[in-house]
Amino acid sequence: METNGITHLAIAGGTGKLGRLIINGFAYRAPRLRITLLVRQGSSNKAHALVAGIARFSVRIVSFEDSGLQDLADALAGHDGVLSVVGGSGLENAQMNLARAAIRAEVKYFLPSQFGIDLNFGMNFLVREVDLKRQVRVLVKKHMHCIDIFCGFFSDEFLNEDFGWDLERHMVCVPGDGNKLCSFIDREDVARYTVEVVLQASKYEGQALRFATATLSYNDLVRIGEEVTGRLFTVTRASRLGAEGVTGDDLGFSNGQNSKAAQMQLVVANGDAQVDALDYKLSNKLFPIVEPGSAEDSLRALFGRQ
Numbered sequence: 083m084e085t086n087g088i089t090h091l092a093i094a095g096g097t098g099k100l101g102r103l104i105i106n107g108f109a110y111r112a113p114r115l116r117i118t119l120l121v122r123q124g125s126s127n128k129a130h131a132l133v134a135g136i137a138r139f140s141v142r143i144v145s146f147e148d149s150g151l152q153d154l155a156d157a158l159a160g161h162d163g164v165l166s167v168v169g170g171s172g173l174e175n176a177q178m179n180l181a182r183a184a185i186r187a188e189v190k191y192f193l194p195s196q197f198g199i200d201l202n203f204g205m206n207f208l209v210r211e212v213d214l215k216r217q218v219r220v221l222v223k224k225h226m227h228c229i230d231i232f233c234g235f236f237s238d239e240f241l242n243e244d245f246g247w248d249l250e251r252h253m254v255c256v257p258g259d260g261n262k263l264c265s266f267i268d269r270e271d272v273a274r275y276t277v278e279v280v281l282q283a284s285k286y287e288g289q290a291l292r293f294a295t296a297t298l299s300y301n302d303l304v305r306i307g308e309e310v311t312g313r314l315f316t317v318t319r320a321s322r323l324g325a326e327g328v329t330g331d332d333l334g335f336s337n338g339q340n341s342k343a344a345q346m347q348l349v350v351a352n353g354d355a356q357v358d359a360l361d362y363k364l365s366n367k368l369f370p371i372v373e374p375g376s377a378e379d380s381l382r383a384l385f386g387r388q
């Protein structure tokens with residue numbers, strides 16, 4: 083499969099929180115790239131507003147349901163790359179259907195909606211959302227040039243109950259001994275790196291790229307939070323739940339309010355939330371044009387708002 087990179091890109095999920103930052107980046111950084119936004123009917127207005135006045139962008143309304151697979155493939159005809167930034171319930175079936183349609187349309191590059199912890203690491207299968215992402219990747223890798231972007235946790239979404247934080251009550255549930263490291267990055271920087279990866283896709287065929295701008299443990303974060311607010315956190319500790327023996331069923335995927343929190347605690351306690359662990363290296367330096375901010379500063383600022 084020899085290619086000259088991506089010249090005609092389709093983006094799914096471009097109206098979302100990460101997607102719109104990426105679209106914005108393409109508007110400035112990619113004057114020759116033609117881009118089609120694939121959106122659901124209900125997001126049509128949002129999508130048109132996002133790309134208004136930029137001639138090389140177009141919007142196509144599609145359905146990601148099983149029944150719309152051929153239409154989706156037709157919409158992808160002639161594109162050489164697909165970037166998926168779908169989130170939320172779109173990770174359940176829509177992204178898989180997008181991948182199937184891309185294969186049918188003989189698209190060469192597929193960048194799946196990863197944007198999180200590394201799927202290669204041990205315990206990540208326990209998190210339903212991550213497992214769904216893995217299934218898509220397995221399919222994509224067989225048929226197209228898959229480029230994965232792993233980036234740990236977005237700084238603006240981390241200090242919430244899914245990760246054991248209750249900033250209002252100044253409480254946190256710390257996984258294990260709290261010393262395992264996690265990768266962090268600002269969402270804006272994920273968008274900027276993603277734009278550059280698409281622009282240089284032929285260099286990174288079949289590769290996983292890793293971006294992070296801070297590596298911190300829960301204990302580091304508690305210290306930072308206490309420094310910034312001048313108040314002590316009430317810290318509880320989650321045990322590793324005998325990690326090796328625990329299955330998704332034991333954790334009750336999607337059942338119970340805190341199931342994602344329990345899954346994430348386990349992943350962190352197992353040391354799987356650092357994208358450059360083991361022998362893996364960060365890819366930031368491959369893209370010197372991006373001058374990222376500091377995720378630690380962003381986390382400090384979030385603590386400071388309390």
Ligand SMILES: NC(=O)c1ccc[n+]([C@@H]2O[C@H](COP(=O)([O-])OP(=O)(O)OC[C@H]3O[C@@H](n4cnc5c(N)ncnc54)[C@H](OP(=O)(O)O)[C@@H]3O)[C@@H](O)[C@H]2O)c1
Pocket residue numbers: 094095096097098099100101120121122124125146167168169170171172173176195196197198199233234235236237239
């Ligand atoms: N590492 C982290 O800490 C972190 C944090 C947040 C997100 N993420 C990841 O970043 C990626 C993007 O997340 P996001 O927060 O930007 O997502 P989002 O805003 O929740 O959704 C993005 C887009 O997905 C599409 N979508 C949602 N449900 C869909 C469905 N049922 N069928 C088809 N499309 C659907 C929508 O596009 P249309 O309405 O235009 O069709 C939506 O605008 C995901 O992979 C997410 O897991 C990572």
